[in-house]
Amino acid sequence: MAKNTYRVKEVFYTLQGEGAQAGRPAVFCRFSKCNLWNGREDSRTAAVCKFCDTDFIGTDGHLGGEYSASELVTIIASQWPGETSGNSVQGKPYVVCTGGEPALQLDSVLIDELHKAGFEVAIETNGTLPLPDGIDWVCLSPKGDSKLAVINCDELKLVYPQADALPERFDYIVAEHCYLQPMADFEPVVIASDKLEGAKEGLSVSNTRKAVDYCMKHPKWKLSLQTHKLLGIE
Ligand SMILES: C[S@@+](CC[C@H](N)C(=O)[O-])C[C@H]1O[C@@H](n2cnc3c(N)ncnc32)[C@H](O)[C@@H]1O
Numbered sequence: 355m356a357k358n359t360y361r362v363k364e365v366f367y368t369l370q371g372e373g374a375q376a377g378r379p380a381v382f383c384r385f386s387k388c389n390l391w392n393g394r395e396d397s398r399t400a401a402v403c404k405f406c407d408t409d410f411i412g413t414d415g416h417l418g419g420e421y422s423a424s425e426l427v428t429i430i431a432s433q434w435p436g437e438t439s440g441n442s443v444q445g446k447p448y449v450v451c452t453g454g455e456p457a458l459q460l461d462s463v464l465i466d467e468l469h470k471a472g473f474e475v476a477i478e479t480n481g482t483l484p485l486p487d488g489i490d491w492v493c494l495s496p497k498g499d500s501k502l503a504v505i506n507c508d509e510l511k512l513v514y515p516q517a518d519a520l521p522e523r524f525d526y527i528v529a530e531h532c533y534l535q536p537m538a539d540f541e542p543v544v545i546a547s548d549k550l551e552g553a554k555e556g557l558s559v560s561n562t563r564k565a566v567d568y569c570m571k572h573p574k575w576k577l578s579l580q581t582h583k584l585l586g587i588e
């Protein structure tokens with residue numbers, strides 16, 4: 355039988371910028387492709403998900419390529435400082451599987467190999483596809499009017515505002531944490547980041563204000579800022 359391979363846009367080491375794990379060092383594995391947008395600007399307005407801030411097409415990013423499970427785990431582990439196995443003083447190695455939509459490719463074979471290599475495994479998902487067993491941290495971020503296959507998660511991180519995905523619609527989701535993340539809307543409106551080398555875009559002031567107001571009126575929701583954009587890191 356042919357061995358499964360994974361198409362990966364990029365692998366990089368940074369701090370998780372968003373949600374409940376913000377500030378935690380993590381290796382990011384960005385898988386190619388998404389089921390809610392083809393990634394081309396000329397198709398953005400027709401897509402189910404219209405506000406994506408990420409280039410996930412192809413395999414041309416840092417350490418991108420098409421890999422077997424063991425090759426990919428070797429690459430991911432190479433980005434973690436120090437040893438990933440044993441009684442590490444480096445903190446529990448942490449990998450965030452993202453994309454694109456990682457649930458198109460992440461499977462139990464890769465999860466098992468990552469666990470064997472000492473990693474805790476997180477996913478950032480739009481929730482439209484069933485997830486394989488064994489993921490340690492699920493961040494669910496619903497998009498537009500898409501139908502959800504995932505209804506249990508560690509954190510629900512809703513980009514706000516989305517006219518067709520307002521927070522009340524997700525009361526049935528079982529989540530330890532509920533976050534609103536202001537939509538970065540590509541206006542040249544930034545908080546702080548314009549002076550920081552490497553910053554690509556900042557936060558939308560108006561969407562941040564709206565998210566703050568909603569959280570304060572509905573305190574089950576907390577604010578998630580994309581802190582990596584403020585810091586000008588990946
Ligand atoms: C690029 S997505 C990839 C993972 C998965 N496809 C998803 O949508 O959750 C990673 C995270 O960035 C968030 N995101 C994407 N575009 C954004 C934007 N313009 N403003 C704020 N967050 C955004 C997503 O909601 C998700 O939580």
Ligand SMILES: Nc1nc2[nH]cc(C(=O)O)c2c(=O)[nH]1
Pocket residue numbers: 368369370371372382408452453478582587588
């Ligand atoms: N630092 C950092 N944190 C992130 N959290 C989720 C991200 C993603 O694109 O999935 C992301 C990202 O791209 N960079």
Ligand code: SF4
Pocket residue numbers: 388389390391403404405406407408410453454455480497
């Ligand atoms: S679902 Fe995620 S990766 Fe796909 S277009 Fe939307 S934000 Fe981007």
Ligand SMILES: [Mg+2]
Pocket residue numbers: 407408
């Ligand atoms: Mg991102």
